[in-house]
Amino acid sequence: MSKIAAGSEVEAYCTKCKLVLAHTVVTMDGTKPKRVQCNTCEGVHNYRAKKPASKTTAAKKEKTAKGTSRKSRQSWDEVMKQAADKPHKQYSMSGSFNEGDWIEHATFGLGCVQSFTAPNKITVRFADSTRMLVCNYG
Numbered sequence: 001m002s003k004i005a006a007g008s009e010v011e012a013y014c015t016k017c018k019l020v021l022a023h024t025v026v027t028m029d030g031t032k033p034k035r036v037q038c039n040t041c042e043g044v045h046n047y048r049a050k051k052p053a054s055k056t057t058a059a060k061k062e063k064t065a066k067g068t069s070r071k072s073r074q075s076w077d078e079v080m081k082q083a084a085d086k087p088h089k090q091y092s093m094s095g096s097f098n099e100g101d102w103i104e105h106a107t108f109g110l111g112c113v114q115s116f117t118a119p120n121k122i123t124v125r126f127a128d129s130t131r132m133l134v135c136n137y138g
């Protein structure tokens with residue numbers, strides 16, 4: 001076995017190429033390479049014999065675990081039934097609306113105001129989706 005010294009070629013994991021590649025030893029730490037230079041990208045980094053245990057897979061698992069607990073939404077039909085005997089306001093950009101108001105939109109139809117954001121935005125839930133609309137305009 002040939003001794004490794006500064007200038008020797010060794011196989012090491014390149015942090016830039018993300019591969020085990022031929023490297024040239026820059027500095028030694030006793031009998032082991034300490035700093036190596038990648039022959040491919042010429043990047044100098046600490047010597048690693050192998051690819052480090054990937055942390056990304058653990059992070060991915062965490063991500064997929066999230067988002068499973070979704071709020072059980074009231075079906076639109078149920079909401080509509082409740083709304084049937086409530087007064088509806090005709091939607092217009094200059095109108096003023098509050099949370100809980102029912103509005104009729106020329107394009108989107110009947111919707112329920114979910115929230116009012118000062119000074120002039122309302123979030124309205126329509127049958128197909130929730131939209132942000134302008135109010136108190138002009």
Ligand SMILES: [Zn+2]
Nearest residue numbers: 014017038041
């Ligand atoms: Zn490299």
